Amino acid sequence: MATIEHNGKTFNVDEDGFLTKGMEEWNDEWVDYVKSIEGIEELTDEHRKIIDILQDYFKKNGIAPMVRILSKTTGYPLKRIYELFPSGPGKGACKMAGLPKPTGCV
Secondary structure, three states: OEEEEEOOEEEEEOOOOOEOOHHHOOOHHHHHHHHHHHOOOOOOHHHHHHHHHHHHHHHHHOOOOOHHHHHHHHOOOHHHHHHHOOOHHHHHHHHHHOOOOOOOOO
């Protein structure tokens, strides 16, 4: 287990950089950290909508939604999701939302 420090906060992460305690330790500082490593200049309402949907889906189902479900639920085409999260919905969006690393097709 590794640790990351950002803005005075320390986060425990796995080997892929995902929070080990997931949404339990998720906060605004974590979002700011992931935003910086993703190269996202400004967090928009579209980013927040995706994060909220990912977290809600995970709370209800215990897994991240498949890409087509995320696209359908947000109303954003996959291309737009990749524009918002350059490393993709699994690596970037799920990481920012505090979800564990997805095992399937996210």
